[in-house]
Amino acid sequence: MAVQLGAKTGRRGRRKAAAMSEINVTPMVDVMLVLLIIFMVTAPLLTVSVPVDLPQTQGQNISSDKEPLIVTVTANGDIYLQETKLVLEALVPRLQAMKGANPDMRIFVRGDKGVAYGRIMEAMGALSAAGFKHVALVADLPKK
Numbered sequence: 185m186a187v188q189l190g191a192k193t194g195r196r197g198r199r200k201a202a203a204m205s206e207i208n209v210t211p212m213v214d215v216m217l218v219l220l221i222i223f224m225v226t227a228p229l230l231t232v233s234v235p236v237d238l239p240q241t242q243g244q245n246i247s248s249d250k251e252p253l254i255v256t257v258t259a260n261g262d263i264y265l266q267e268t269k270l271v272l273e274a275l276v277p278r279l280q281a282m283k284g285a286n287p288d289m290r291i292f293v294r295g296d297k298g299v300a301y302g303r304i305m306e307a308m309g310a311l312s313a314a315g316f317k318h319v320a321l322v323a324d325l326p327k328k
Contacts (some may be wrong), residue, residue, distance in 0.1 A: 226247040252290035253282065254322075255311070259296040261303050272306060284318070290318040 255275065257262040263270055265278055283289050291311060295304040304321075311319050 214269070252292045252320075253279065253316075255291060255293045255307055257293070257295040257299050257304050257307055259298040261299060262305060272310060275307065276310050279311070279316065280314060288318060290320070291316055292320050292322045294322045 254266055258264070263272055263275060265275060270278065279289075279291070293308055293311075295306065295307075306317060308321075
C-alpha cells in the first residue's frame with residue numbers, strides 16, 4: 185500500500201480538495217465592462233435636449249466645476265426647466281425648492297433668437313426677484 189505524504193484524506197481514503205485561495209475577477213471585469221458601455225451610451229443623452237436656435241456672440245466660455253440648472257425659452261415662448269415644461273409662475277417655486285441644498289446655485293437661461301426679448305426678460309426678472317444671484321444668459325460662439 186502506497187502512502188502520499190502531505191495529502192489529506194477523508195474517512196474512506198479519498199483526497200479532500202484544497203481550499204482555493206485565488207479570487208476570481210472575471211465576473212467583476214464583465215460587470216465593469218457592461219457598466220462602461222452603459223455610461224458611454226447614456227452620457228451624450230444627458231445634455232439638455234430642448235432644441236433652441238441660440239444667438240451667436242463674441243464672448244468667452246464660462247468654466248465651472250458645478251453643473252448649472254438650465255432654463256430654456258423656446259421660439260414660441262414656452263419655458264422649460266431642464267427638460268420639464270413649466271409656466272412662468274411655477275418656475276420660481278420649483279427653483280426655490282431646489283435651492284435649499286445649494287444656496288449658490290447657478291442658473292443658465294437659454295433663449296431662442298426668434299423669441300421676443302421681453303419673454304426672456306420676464307424669466308430673468310422672475311429669477312432675479314426671487315433672489316437668485318448667479319443667473320447668466322447662454323449664447324453660441326460664432327463659427328469660424
